[in-house]
Amino acid sequence: xxxxxxxxxxxxxxxxxxxxxxxxxxxxxxxxxxxxxxxxxxxxxxxxxxxxxxxxxxxxxxxxxxxxxxxxxxxxxxxxxxxxxxxxxxxxxxxxxxxx
Amino acid sequence: xxxxxxxxxxxxxxxxxxxxxxxxxxxxxxxxxxxxxxxxxxxxxxxxxxxxxxxxxxxxxxxxxxxxxxxxxxxxxxxxxxxxxxxxxxxxxxxxxxxxxxxxxxxxxxxxxxxxxxxxxxxxxxxxxxxxxxxxxxxxxxxxxxxxxxxxxxxxxxxxxxxxxxxxxxxxxxxxxxxxxxxxxxxxxxxxxxxxxxxxxxxxxxxxxxxxxxxxxxxxxxxxxxxxxxxxxxxxxxxxxxxxxxxxxxxxxxxxxxxxxxxxxxxxxxxxxxxxxxxxxxxxxxxxxxxxxxxxxxxxxxxxxxxxxxxxxxxxxxxxxxxxxxxxxxxxxxxxxxxxxxxxxxxxxxxxxxxxxxxxxxxxxxxxxxxxxxxxxxxxxxxxxxxxxxxxxxxxxxxxxxxxxxxxxxxxxxxxxxxxxxxxxxxxxxxxxxxxxxxxxxxxxxxxxxxxxxxxxxxxxxxxxxxxxxxxxxxxxxxxxxxxxxxxxxxxxxxxxxxxxxx
Numbered sequence: 001x002x003x004x005x006x007x008x009x010x011x012x013x014x015x016x017x018x019x020x021x022x023x024x025x026x027x028x029x030x031x032x033x034x035x036x037x038x039x040x041x042x043x044x045x046x047x048x049x050x051x052x053x054x055x056x057x058x059x060x061x062x063x064x065x066x067x068x069x070x071x072x073x074x075x076x077x078x079x080x081x082x083x084x085x086x087x088x089x090x091x092x093x094x095x096x097x098x099x100x
Numbered sequence: 101x102x103x104x105x106x107x108x109x110x111x112x113x114x115x116x117x118x119x120x121x122x123x124x125x126x127x128x129x130x131x132x133x134x135x136x137x138x139x140x141x142x143x144x145x146x147x148x149x150x151x152x153x154x155x156x157x158x159x160x161x162x163x164x165x166x167x168x169x170x171x172x173x174x175x176x177x178x179x180x181x182x183x184x185x186x187x188x189x190x191x192x193x194x195x196x197x198x199x200x201x202x203x204x205x206x207x208x209x210x211x212x213x214x215x216x217x218x219x220x221x222x223x224x225x226x227x228x229x230x231x232x233x234x235x236x237x238x239x240x241x242x243x244x245x246x247x248x249x250x251x252x253x254x255x256x257x258x259x260x261x262x263x264x265x266x267x268x269x270x271x272x273x274x275x276x277x278x279x280x281x282x283x284x285x286x287x288x289x290x291x292x293x294x295x296x297x298x299x300x301x302x303x304x305x306x307x308x309x310x311x312x313x314x315x316x317x318x319x320x321x322x323x324x325x326x327x328x329x330x331x332x333x334x335x336x337x338x339x340x341x342x343x344x345x346x347x348x349x350x351x352x353x354x355x356x357x358x359x360x361x362x363x364x365x366x367x368x369x370x371x372x373x374x375x376x377x378x379x380x381x382x383x384x385x386x387x388x389x390x391x392x393x394x395x396x397x398x399x400x401x402x403x404x405x406x407x408x409x410x411x412x413x414x415x416x417x418x419x420x421x422x423x424x425x426x427x428x429x430x431x432x433x434x435x436x437x438x439x440x441x442x443x444x445x446x447x448x449x450x451x452x453x454x455x456x457x458x459x460x461x462x463x464x465x466x467x468x469x470x471x472x473x474x475x476x477x478x479x480x481x482x483x484x485x486x487x488x489x490x491x492x493x494x495x496x497x498x499x500x501x502x503x504x505x506x507x508x509x510x511x512x513x514x515x516x517x518x519x520x521x522x523x524x525x526x527x528x529x530x531x532x533x534x535x536x537x538x539x540x541x542x543x544x545x546x547x548x549x550x551x552x553x554x555x556x557x558x559x560x561x562x563x564x565x566x567x568x569x570x571x572x573x574x575x576x577x578x579x580x581x582x583x584x585x586x587x588x589x590x591x592x593x594x595x596x597x598x599x600x601x602x603x
Contacts, residue, residue: 008290008313011283011286015283018279019276022276028268028272031272031275032275035275035276035279038276038279038280038283039279039282039283041283041286042279042282042283042285042286043286045283045286045287045289045290046286046289048290049286049289049290049293053293055293057237057289057294057295058286058289058295060237061236061237061240061285061289061295064237064240064241065240065282068240068241068244071244071248072244072248072275072278075248075251075252075271076251076271076275078252079251079252079255079264079267079268079271080268082255082258082264082267083264083265083268085258086258086259086261086264087261087264092268092272095261095264095265095268095269096265
């Protein structure tokens with residue numbers, strides 16, 4: 001069986017890839033995908049440690065996280081659609097109506 | 101009478117909010133063509149008031165209090181109804197009631213205001229659920245239930261570029277911070293093997309080899325809390341979102357949503373990560389909150405001082421107030437004698453803040469409804485045209501600044517005294533200095549309204565409409581801010597009893 005620490009390393013790597021995408025991508029859709037990666041990194045941890053501890057809490061919570069991530073994407077796509085209608089782009093650096 | 105009810109009835113305030121949200125959707129589905137703004141607003145206000153009445157009844161009857169059998173646990177310990185949960189539910193329900201009444205006038209010419217009311221009610225349901233959450237799973241689900249409707253609410257004026265931009269920025273920061281929060285939860289689960297708060301606390305005591313994992317998880321959870329409360333380092337969204345959003349939504353987010361962030365912080369950090377065990381495992385989250393509190397107060401107040409736009413000034417002032425409330429977590433110590441006093445004072449401050457800050461944002465909503473403009477200069481001479489509303493606004497401003505005859509003074513006084521009693525003089529000192537700075541920009545707006553002359557004769561002609569709902573909400577908030585002065589005794593006692601149950 002694969003030692004549980006390896007799952008931690010895998011999850012951290014996936015999380016960091018997602019965070020890198022969030023910080024560097026300018027397109028809102030890529031941004032959403034990167035956030036999904038970060039959430040799925042959490043799911044890897046939850047499922048791996050549910051197996052390690054032998055209880056189902058982590059696995060059930062992972063299902064909750066998947067459902068919530070889907071809901072978040074639904075809202076996100078809606079906002080990006082309105083963004084596109086108003087600004088004609090999905091680039092997150094374009095809307096700068098407000099400045100301090 | 102309360103003790104004859106079944107156990108699940110303790111959730112009645114949450115269920116009342118959820119049922120109202122569903123009822124609004126039902127009304128909208130049955131009669132979508134009718135001009136439903138008024139009936140929607142009345143229904144949602146009634147729902148919020150029913151929830152508030154139930155909450156106050158439960159507090160008075162002592163539901164979940166130690167004297168009447170202790171906290172009520174439901175759904176295999178995932179839900180815990182105690183005095184703190186009821187205290188915060190009262191804040192959420194009051195702010196919701198004020199906001200929906202004000203929104204009735206604000207959205208008077210909107211095409212489809214019906215969704216607004218159901219989104220507000222669903223978000224309020226999430227907040228009330230957050231207050232009773234006793235498991236990290238429920239915390240995350242409820243947090244998302246608060247956030248998702250909020251993103252849509254900020255962008256509710258979907259043809260207004262400012263509103264859309266605000267919604268996008270709020271969503272981007274919110275999505276990242278909730279991903280960080282859930283990754284933090286997964287690390288805590290990895291280190292302790294449980295999601296129920298009390299079991300996590302036991303896991304922290306025996307964490308040994310995985311202390312680093314637990315520490316990283318706790319730091320990430322602090323990040324999630326900082327987003328919800330608009331504290332540094334996740335405060336960037338706040339000025340943009342509050343300025344771009346419709347003003348009733350800004351009022352709702354800056355009062356209720358912020359309090360929701362604090363209720364989860366208070367419960368999770370005191371119950372799941374007990375101070376003594378955390379520090380002996382090398383995880384000093386109290387110090388982390390101390391640094392955040394100082395930076396948040398200072399940054400919020402200095403940034404507010406240089407604003408020309410009133411709504412943006414209020415947004416930064418709301419960041420500053422998050423810093424004050426963070427003292428409630430930053431000035432506690434293992435076995436500290438005044439732990440309950442300082443955390444109770446932070447809760448009382450959030451209650452007072454719920455009224456005075458909602459009122460201030462609703463005054464801005466009224467100014468937007470009149471169309472007088474957004475800067476300090478545009479508010480010049482308003483008191484001559486709308487004296488009652490301006491007196492109410494002056495009450496909010498002085499109470500926010502913490503001047504002696506207002507409720508805001510007492511909550512801050514108890515907060516700083518609690519911090520001093522617990523040995524955190526430096527936190528109280530930074531807070532007091534910041535309060536003095538804040539007086540500058542709060543009094544600027546009072547000066548503009550009462551002393552300055554309008555920029556031109558016709559500048560204020562728009563102030564002819566008298567939006568009844570908005571007026572009522574602003575004046576009710578002002579009356580509540582003043583009445584909390586004699587009523588402060590019971591409030592602080594309830595809050596301290598609620599806080600004492602946590603330690």
